[in-house]
Amino acid sequence: YTIYCALRHKIVEIHIGIVRSINNLTLTLCKGPTMSEFSRFFKRTTFITPCVFMSLAWTVAPAHAQTADAPAASGGAPGQGLEEIVVTAERRTTNIQKTALALTAISADALVKSNVTQLVDINGRVPSLEITKSSGYETVVTIRGVGLETPENALTTSPGISLFIDGVYVANTISLDQTLFDIDHIEILRGPQGALYGQSSTGGAISIVTKQPKLGELSGTADVTFGDYALHRERAEINVPLGDSFALRASVQEYAHDGFTKDNFFKNYYLDDAGDTSGKIALLWKPTDDFSATLTTQFYSSDFNGSAQKDLRDPNPDPYVVTQDYPARFALNTNITHLNLEWDLPWFTVKSVSAYQYLDHHQQEDGSRSAFSLIGAYDNVAAWNTKLQNYNEEFDILSNGDTNFDWVTGVFVLSQKTRQFVAEFGGSNANASFLVTPDIETHAPSNLTFGQNLLVNHASYAWFAQGTYHITDALRLTAGVRVNYDSYSALAANFSGRNAVNPVQSTSNYTDTVPTWRGELDYDLTPDNMLYGSVSRGYKPGGVNTPGFSFFHVPTFSPETNTAFEVGSKNQFLDKHLRANFAAFYYVYKNMQFIYTDPIPFGGAITNIPSTHIWGGEAELSYTGGPQDRLHVDSTLSLEDGEVQGSYKSINSTIQANIIATAPGCQFGGQFYNPACWNAELAAARDIGGNQPAKMPSVLASLALSYDFPVYAGTLTPRVEYVYRGSFWQRIFNQPGIDKVPGYSLVNLNFEYVPDDSPVKVQFSVSNLFDEAGVNSRYTDPYGTFTTSQQFIPPRQVMGTVSYSF
Numbered sequence: 001y002t003i004y005c006a007l008r009h010k011i012v013e014i015h016i017g018i019v020r021s022i023n024n025l026t027l028t029l030c031k032g033p034t035m036s037e038f039s040r041f042f043k044r045t046t047f048i049t050p051c052v053f054m055s056l057a058w059t060v061a062p063a064h065a066q067t068a069d070a071p072a073a074s075g076g077a078p079g080q081g082l083e084e085i086v087v088t089a090e091r092r093t094t095n096i097q098k099t100a101l102a103l104t105a106i107s108a109d110a111l112v113k114s115n116v117t118q119l120v121d122i123n124g125r126v127p128s129l130e131i132t133k134s135s136g137y138e139t140v141v142t143i144r145g146v147g148l149e150t151p152e153n154a155l156t157t158s159p160g161i162s163l164f165i166d167g168v169y170v171a172n173t174i175s176l177d178q179t180l181f182d183i184d185h186i187e188i189l190r191g192p193q194g195a196l197y198g199q200s201s202t203g204g205a206i207s208i209v210t211k212q213p214k215l216g217e218l219s220g221t222a223d224v225t226f227g228d229y230a231l232h233r234e235r236a237e238i239n240v241p242l243g244d245s246f247a248l249r250a251s252v253q254e255y256a257h258d259g260f261t262k263d264n265f266f267k268n269y270y271l272d273d274a275g276d277t278s279g280k281i282a283l284l285w286k287p288t289d290d291f292s293a294t295l296t297t298q299f300y301s302s303d304f305n306g307s308a309q310k311d312l313r314d315p316n317p318d319p320y321v322v323t324q325d326y327p328a329r330f331a332l333n334t335n336i337t338h339l340n341l342e343w344d345l346p347w348f349t350v351k352s353v354s355a356y357q358y359l360d361h362h363q364q365e366d367g368s369r370s371a372f373s374l375i376g377a378y379d380n381v382a383a384w385n386t387k388l389q390n391y392n393e394e395f396d397i398l399s400n401g402d403t404n405f406d407w408v409t410g411v412f413v414l415s416q417k418t419r420q421f422v423a424e425f426g427g428s429n430a431n432a433s434f435l436v437t438p439d440i441e442t443h444a445p446s447n448l449t450f451g452q453n454l455l456v457n458h459a460s461y462a463w464f465a466q467g468t469y470h471i472t473d474a475l476r477l478t479a480g481v482r483v484n485y486d487s488y489s490a491l492a493a494n495f496s497g498r499n500a501v502n503p504v505q506s507t508s509n510y511t512d513t514v515p516t517w518r519g520e521l522d523y524d525l526t527p528d529n530m531l532y533g534s535v536s537r538g539y540k541p542g543g544v545n546t547p548g549f550s551f552f553h554v555p556t557f558s559p560e561t562n563t564a565f566e567v568g569s570k571n572q573f574l575d576k577h578l579r580a581n582f583a584a585f586y587y588v589y590k591n592m593q594f595i596y597t598d599p600i601p602f603g604g605a606i607t608n609i610p611s612t613h614i615w616g617g618e619a620e621l622s623y624t625g626g627p628q629d630r631l632h633v634d635s636t637l638s639l640e641d642g643e644v645q646g647s648y649k650s651i652n653s654t655i656q657a658n659i660i661a662t663a664p665g666c667q668f669g670g671q672f673y674n675p676a677c678w679n680a681e682l683a684a685a686r687d688i689g690g691n692q693p694a695k696m697p698s699v700l701a702s703l704a705l706s707y708d709f710p711v712y713a714g715t716l717t718p719r720v721e722y723v724y725r726g727s728f729w730q731r732i733f734n735q736p737g738i739d740k741v742p743g744y745s746l747v748n749l750n751f752e753y754v755p756d757d758s759p760v761k762v763q764f765s766v767s768n769l770f771d772e773a774g775v776n777s778r779y780t781d782p783y784g785t786f787t788t789s790q791q792f793i794p795p796r797q798v799m800g801t802v803s804y805s806f
Contacts, residue, residue, distance in 0.1 A: 081576035082624050087187050089207065090466075091196055091351075091408050092398055097570050100478070100522040100532035102127075102190040102583040102618060104636075108183045108211075113719055113750040114704075115767040115797065117179050117255065119206070120776065124723035124746070125702050126188050127583075127618035127638035130695050132730075132777035133791050137307060137330060137363055139176035140777075143190050144585060145614040145642050145696035146203030146538075146562055148173065149594035149732065150606050152782060155386075155418050155456045156490060156543045157557075157593055157606060162193070162200040164207045166296065168338045168355040169392050171200070171416055171458075175334055175359060178300045181278040182237060182251040184211045190618070191585060192538020192562045194516030195466045195480025198412060202538040202562045212294065213247035213284035214239055220806055227799025231257035245287045253278040260795055261308035261320045263327070265371055269305065271328060272794070276302035290344040297337040306330040309779065309789035311369035312738075319773040319792050325373070326366035326380040326434070333360045349398045351410075357390040367424060367781065369789040379449070379785040382434045383423040390416040407467035414460040424450040426785070446497040450602045450783065453493040453503070454546060461485045466518065474524040478534075480517060486541035486559075487511040498549070498672060508544035510556050528572040538562045540593065543606070550603030551678050557606045560591040577629070579622040587614040587642070592693075594732060595782045597651040599678035601660075601671055602783050604653075609732070612693055614642030630708040638700045642693045644732065649685040652733045656681050657786040691734040695777075697743065699726035706750075714755040721748040730778040738788050744774025746793075763801040771796040 085096040085105050096105055104126045106116075116122055120131045120139060130142040134151040141147055141161040150157045154173050163170045170176075186208050193201035220238035225231070237251040254277050259270025280298035306328030314323055338355035367379035396410035425434045426449035433445065444451060466480030488510045495503035516539045522532035542559040568583035591608040598604045616639055623633040660666045665676030706719035727743040734740075747769040753762045768774075774793040781787050 081574075081629065082572070082579050082622055088209070089187055089189055091396060092401075092406075097528075097572060097579070097581075098530070100476075100520055100530065100568070100570075101534065102566065102568060102581075102585075104129075104188045104190075104620065106186045106188070108185060111180065111183060111186070112763070112801075113752070113765070114721055114748055115765055115799070119176055119180070122186075123776070124700055124725040125636065127620060127636050127700060128190055128616060128640060129188055129700075130697060130725075130728070132695055133307065134777070134779055135309070135365070135781070137177060137361075138173045140173065140695065141176065141206065142695040143188070143204040144587065144616060145612075145640060145693040146192075146587070146589060147695055149592065149694060153545075153595060153606050155420055155454060156488060156545065158200040158540050158543075160200065160202045160540055160560075162197050162205045164197075164205065165336060166208070166210055166338065167340060167353040167394065168336060168357070169200075169394075169412075169414065170336075170357065171390055171392070171414065172359060172388055172418075174332065174361050174386060174388075175357075177332065178302070178334065179253070179255050179274070179276050179278060180208075181253050181298075181300070182210045182280050184209045190583070191534075191564050191566055192516070192536050193518075194537045194539065195464055195482050195518040196408070198462045198464065198482050198516065199460060199484050199486060199539060199541055202540045202560060210280070210298075211237065211249065211251070213249040213282050215245070215247045215284065215286055216241050217247070221803060222805075223801055223803030225799050225801040227257070227797055229257045229260065229797065231797065231799055233801075245285060247284045247286075249280075249282045249284075251280045259305060259308075261310075261322060261792075263308075264316060264321055264323045265325045266327060269327060271305050271308035271322065273304045274302075275304045276300065292342050294340045295338075296340070297335065300332070300334045302330070302332045304330055306363070306365060307791060309365070309369050309791055312778075312788050312790065313370060313375075315374070320795060322369070323371050323374065324366040324369060325371035326364075326378070328365045329363065331362045334358065344400070346400075348400055351394075351396040351398065353392075353394045355390075355392050357388070357392075359386065359388040361386040367426070367787065368785050369787045372430065377426070377428045377785070378432065379424065379426040379787070380434050381422070381424045383421055383436050385421045386418065387420075388416065388418045390414070404470040405467060406470075407465070409465040410463075412460070412462040412464070414458070416456075416458040416460075418456045418458070420452070420454045420456075422450065422452045422454075423448065424783075441493060441495050441503045444495045444497050444499065444502050448495070448497045451495040451503070452546070453495075455491045457489045459487045460541070476522050478518070478520040478522075480519075482516045483513065484516060484539055484541070485511070485513045488541075488543045490544045490546050492546035494546070494549070496549075506546065508546060508555060510542060510544045512542050512559050514539045514541070514559050514561070516561075528576070530570045531568075532570075533567045534564075536564050536566075538564070542593075545605035549600055549672070550605070551599040553603075554596075554605055554607050557593055558591045558608050560589070560593050560608065562590070563588045574623075574625075577623060577625050579620075581620045582618065584617040585615065587612075589614060589642075589693075592732075597653045597656055597782060599651065599656075599671075599681040604782050609644060609648055609688070611645040612642060613645055614640065614693060614696070616640035616642075626707070628708075632704075632706045632708075634702075634704045636700070636702045640696050640698060642696065644689050644691045644693070647687050647689040649687050650733075651681055651685050652735060653782050653786040654733075654735060654738055654780060654788065655684050655686070659684060686733065688732055688734070691732055692729055694729050694732050694739075697726035697728040699724065699743075711753075714753055714758070717752045717754075719750040719752070721750075722746070723748070725774070731780060738780060739778065741775050741778050741790075744772050744793070746772060746774065759805050761803045761805070763803075764799075765801070766796065766798050768794060768796045 128144045138151040147160040189205045222236040225233040233255045235253045240248045256275045259273035261271045263269045282296040286292040335358045341352040343350045363384045392414040398408045427447040464482035468478040490508045493503035518536040520534035566585040589612040596607045618638045621635045663680045670677040701724045704721040709716045723746040731739045749766040751764045778790045
């Protein structure tokens with residue numbers, strides 16, 4: 001035994017020496033001697049991506065070798081490997097490693113350590129997930145190149161990625177702009193979810209799970225955060241038992257900071273600021289072990305100067321300075337109230353989610369993203385206001401899992417009413433008025449280029465069923481189907497200074513019934529290694545275009561579908577110390593909805609691109625090792641590509657703007673009445689066949705390393721995170737100089753100190769350590785002046801947090 005121990009120690013020592021030598025060589029090849037060289041090199045090439053994974057692969061083995069005689073893990077305890085992750089993606093609780101689909105779960109702790117305050121901050125941390133901004137306020141989520149190419153017409157269409165909060169379907173894109181609050185974890189499902197999630201899941205789904213009340217437990221947490229830019233965040237959560245069968249959870253958050261971007265035209269006017277308040281109250285009633293009812297209401301209120309949208313023509317080179325002569329404003333108030341019921345019966349379980357949603361949004365912005373003194377014209381959106389009321393119900397029946405056939409069936413019902421008012425002024429006369437008067441619809445001023453009062457009613461009904469048959473203990477077959485019915489009705493009042501009669505009213509209606517489905521086969525090679533293959537079809541409903549002043553009016557647009565072929569593997573190695581998940585996919589994406597440009601300004605609407613194919617691969621690695629599993633490593637990688645199939649021509653709005661400015665037939669307002677101008681624009685239509693889909697970086701990668709150091713009277717955990725988001729095309733037109741969004745890389749630091757036997761915890765964080773002026777997105781206005789602007793990620797932020805729990 002003594003000889004064995006000596007030999008084992010020597011072998012491990014030699015192994016470590018070899019690994020260190022290889023790591024040094026890898027860092028040399030990857031240009032990694034210094035952090036600055038590392039960062040600069042990463043921005044120039046994607047060669048670092050395989051280097052990161054090569055280094056990780058060589059590093060994890062020796063770290064585990066030092067703890068080889070630790071007991072096998074069921075998860076979580078020191079020396080026992082990775083913690084088991086439980087998700088609800090299949091409408092029942094399952095181990096993420098036993099769930100046969102591409103799925104990522106992010107814990108609340110990971111969100112805090114990465115300074116993730118909004119969904120957009122998750123960029124780069126989840127394979128194939130891209131979150132961008134549109135026109136400063138709409139959050140556009142794209143997964144594997146499938147998302148929303150119609151944000152400016154969001155009332156008459158649906159997102160491509162469905163969002164759920166505690167099982168409640170959130171059917172609008174404005175709510176995605178909220179600050180995250182009281183989160184337990186977030187689940188991101190990649191690929192169409194045609195059976196269980198239905199409409200708006202063409203590309204996938206995001207499920208936000210908040211913290212819930214607990215019986216018999218008096219507990220609470222409070223923390224305060226301060227940072228530069230006058231940042232402060234105060235949070236408090238408390239759980240109170242109310243007898244044996246009731247529990248109340250209440251939570252509140254205030255979050256604010258000064259703006260990152262200065263508007264040079266005004267004194268002390270900063271954009272990209274924050275000022276919001278969130279609150280939630282949840283009451284749990286659980287009279288028996290078999291029944292529970294949770295009534296929850298949560299609100300969100302935000303009021304700030306608006307997001308900075310920097311014109312590509314802005315003469316100031318500073319990315320955090322803009323020159324705009326019309327002040328932006330943003331205000332949003334939302335409420336979601338829902339009742340969640342669960343009843344376990346002898347043969348099945350019944351679940352119900354009943355919800356009411358309210359949204360009130362007001363915004364104004366400089367549509368030209370510039371100043372009259374610079375371009376000799378103005379385009380100011382004085383009002384862009386939205387009010388929404390939404391009711392939805394989902395009723396599910398699930399098997400109890402006592403047989404070799406697991407099944408779920410249910411119905412979904414949605415009724416939504418949305419009203420939007422827009423008033424946009426444009427012209428070249430100095431000292432113009434932009435006042436929105438009470439009678440503006442019937443007495444539109446001459447410089448009102450576009451006005452609309454729009455009411456949209458959307459109803460959706462669906463029945464779905466999915467079952468998994470255990471052919472053997474290791475082999476399972478899953479099949480699911482969903483029948484979706486959607487209807488839209490729109491009542492529009494269009495008015496402007498060009499109308500002889502104000503307003504011009506119109507009505508539109510649309511209905512469709514579309515089936516979607518999923519089939520999947522998975523096999524356990526071992527208890528810790530699974531292979532799966534699936535084919536699924538997702539769907540987004542069609543809808544109506546509101547009539548306006550257009551050359552050719554398309555009254556309706558078709559539903560889009562996405563047929564996805566996917567293979568994947570989920571694995572745990574090294575006694576559950578290494579988790580490695582892989583997926584590859586191929587999409588046949590039909591009738592992508594996007595905004596076409598009409599020859600007449602403001603006349604564009606939604607139409608369909610017949611066919612687009614998308615393909616790619618993804619990897620997620622997690623490792624824990626070292627003495628008592630103190631080392632933690634997480635890494636992700638995704639590679640994607642695709643192209644529009646065949647030939648498809650469309651007018652590019654940026655080219656249209658140049659024609660309007662130079663073509664003889666377009667002078668003196670000819671773009672609104674002269675056929676010669678319209679024909680010149682139609683002749684310049686571009687073929688977008690072969691173009692790459694929008695908002696789809698070819699490369700996304702991340703690497704996070706942390707280590708738990710035992711220090712005096714506690715544990716210190718430093719964490720470094722590297723995120724790389726590759727370049728992508730913002731629009732389907734793929735126009736160089738306009739649509740290409742450059743890639744960027746980020747380094748974030750976090751230091752957490754947890755004293756032994758103390759309710760206090762301290763954190764210090766630095767996000768965007770090297771102050772990278774990364775571009776989140778570009779936005780080319782499909783209406784008005786067709787201006788292209790870009791929004792930057794937040795600059796470096798330094799903050800500290802002290803929290804107390806009991």
